[in-house]
């Protein structure tokens with residue numbers, strides 16, 4: 001067995017699961033994204049590897065500042081100027097990381113889609129819904145007639161439960177939930193094969209949220225759309241995602257079948273995150289002491305070690321390998337590989353108490 | 361956990377709610393915002409943000425206000441503290457009616473009545489250091505003799521909310537603090553003048569899950585330490601279930617159900633409460649992801665609320681007397697056309713001469729004008745066809761007649777009424793009864 005860092009993972013138990021046989025729509029390999037800052041480069045995504053298959057929804061969870069949005073935008077090439085990207089994002093035979101802004105722009109819409117959290121800032125208040133669709137469709141299909149556009153737009157809107165009679169309305173004439181659904185219809189009218197939805201329901205109330213989750217589920221059923229769903233709501237992941245990736249400080253620390261990960265979280269961070277979530281069965285509050293590290297100066301070894309209740313001496317010194325566990329999940333932690341560490345390395349790590357001064 | 365000193369005095373507190381004194385008594389509270397018409401300056405109706413709400417708040421309890429966006433939660437919370445003006449009803453607090461006091465009379469009371477807002481980033485002035493911001497209420501209410509005493513009090517309060525050591529935070533600015541730390545600073549400012557009632561408006565919804573748990577713990581600790589009473593505004597039902605003693609479910613400016621958190625979650629009675637609880641996503645991997653039955657349609661316009669029960673256009677179990685009107689026919693046709701497709705919609709909607717007849721509020725009967733090449737008979741036939749296709753729709757329970765006469769198609773609806781909040785007889789807690797506003801719950 002060899003130590004692997006991020007890219008090529010060590011397999012503990014033979015081959016992967018049978019589902020892995022469908023070719024992925026999008027495959028990220030050792031993806032890295034940096035931002036420049038006065039404290040030095042911030043490695044917001046630091047060597048991340050994952051696949052998304054047709055019709056599959058991958059949930060992306062983790063505390064604030066762990067790099068979820070950066071990852072989502074990074075794979076679509078939608079990063080702010082000044083950000084640097086490295087690694088590989090394979091999509092339709094191309095490496096998106098190598099494409100020019102123009103080439104990426106052409107893929108966006110018909111191939112790649114992004115759904116943002118705040119619909120009001122993305123819809124132009126002076127443009128009717130119809131004009132938004134005309135703009136989106138003309139950019140990619142210049143020869144469509146107004147009637148063809150109308151038919152396709154109304155189809156997409158109907159799928160989101162927006163009646164045809166509202167086609168000529170302005171954004172402010174809709175509720176927040178309807179605006180969000182119009183945004184989704186706009187992102188999906190060209191039927192992209194791969195979509196990133198970044199907290200699409202965070203500002204919405206439960207009924208609207210449930211509606212949107214249903215719509216996203218219909219989409220992948222009907223059109224085989226592959227989806228990365230970024231959210232703070234573990235309930236949504238459990239209900240709407242096939243697989244989940246847990247991010248901590250720019251790394252994916254655990255990924256696998258969503259039900260398996262939630263039923264049997266293996267990584268200490270996943271366990272802590274799940275314990276801290278307030279759900280209907282919560283009878284006491286738990287939380288993770290401290291906060292995620294400053295990504296300009298992440299801790300050595302395992303980035304979670306200053307907050308990990310199970311940290312061992314080796315954790316503070318060396319980054320743990322990613323291993324495939326018997327239950328089919330991938331886990332980046334020293335605990336499941338005792339044979340790769342020394343007896344001394346496995347001794348508990350003395351951690352200082354974390355005060356609220358370093359709190360999130 | 362290393363965060364804060366455990367100084368609970370639970371034993372000294374009166375038992376939760378039970379025999380405790382009433383702190384605030386709200387009666388038939390109304391907060392209507394006037395709407396102004398476009399060109400001509402005259403009032404064009406009103407948004408009934410809070411429309412006849414009554415409840416009592418006991419000392420030491422946590423009352424949750426839960427409901428969809430726009431249901432009036434924030435407005436109700438603000439009005440309780442005199443931050444929004446009541447247009448009717450009363451709010452009794454320590455022998456005074458807050459709904460009738462002038463701003464100058466309210467000011468000294470603000471010491472005891474405080475609010476914490478959703479967005480900690482927006483509630484702190486970015487140009488003011490933490491010590492000044494947190495000490496501000498002391499200055500306003502003249503609660504410190506000098507700067508030194510004020511600083512000492514600020515330090516003590518910062519420690520109490522877990523911003524410890526205080527010296528580390530006093531001279532910082534909001535931008536130096538994380539979301540959770542900011543919310544702690546906001547809490548420090550809210551408690552420094554020794555309040556009795558705290559209205560917390562979505563205090564944790566902008567925070568990530570781990571930080572949420574920390575801030576909620578802080579709320580619990582402060583409540584026990586300082587003998588506070590909370591009104592907790594949220595649309596997060598999971599945290600409301602954990603945190604609240606009682607919960608009021610709001611819909612379009614009304615309380616539609618109110619009772620103990622246990623009772624509401626164990627046995628929701630109002631159809632809207634049932635819908636809300638059914639929509640909560642649950643991380644429990646053992647629960648099957650069942651396709652959920654969600655109420656159709658949107659929250660109605662608060663300026664033109666539905667007749668009868670406000671929830672009737674969306675209610676899956678609505679009956680004849682729930683307040684059906686012409687607009688509901690319009691909504692039914694939209695649903696039908698959504699399913700029937702664009703060709704059917706174009707052909708069928710052309711039969712209607714004046715589509716606005718289907719969107720006008722408050723019509724218990726409507727005479728539909730046929731379109732150019734249509735007759736009243738065509739309309740009646742269309743409606744009968746649609747009725748056959750959508751016979752399960754609760755809408756048809758409210759239709760008493762469809763007939764053609766004098767060149768128009770006449771549709772009439774059953775007489776409806778507005779269900780009042782009533783005590784449910786079989787509720788288990790006589791001291792804190794469950795109340796529900798629905799014709800089906802009597």
Ligand SMILES: Nc1ncnc2c1ncn2[C@@H]1O[C@H](COP(=O)(O)OP(=O)(O)OP(=O)(O)O)[C@@H](O)[C@H]1O
Pocket residue numbers: 035036037042044062063064065066067068069070071080295568
């Ligand atoms: N434009 C930027 N310039 C510099 N640093 C940035 C920029 N955008 C994000 N960062 C930093 O990168 C890290 C990851 O941020 P990101 O927004 O991806 O996290 P996230 O997981 O999406 O968090 P949240 O849950 O709060 O949305 C953070 O430390 C953040 O401060």
Ligand SMILES: Nc1ncnc2c1ncn2[C@@H]1O[C@H](COP(=O)(O)OP(=O)(O)OP(=O)(O)O)[C@@H](O)[C@H]1O
Pocket residue numbers: 393407408409427428429430431432433434435436595662
């Ligand atoms: N100052 C105002 N002027 C006019 N209308 C208002 C005003 N404040 C609130 N409203 C209206 O009153 C209704 C209730 O709003 P409120 O903010 O109390 O709802 P809420 O339940 O807190 O919603 P949310 O969950 O979105 O915060 C809404 O229709 C809103 O548009």
Ligand code: SF4
Pocket residue numbers: 267268269302303304305306308309310311312315320332333334335
């Ligand atoms: S590698 Fe060590 S510190 Fe990191 S999660 Fe595993 S046990 Fe905890």
Ligand code: SF4
Pocket residue numbers: 630631632669670671672673675676677678679682779797798799800
């Ligand atoms: S009164 Fe009850 S049954 Fe009738 S619409 Fe309202 S909630 Fe539904």
Ligand SMILES: [Mg+2]
Pocket residue numbers: 068069070
């Ligand atoms: Mg983000």
Ligand SMILES: [Mg+2]
Pocket residue numbers: 433434435561
């Ligand atoms: Mg509000």
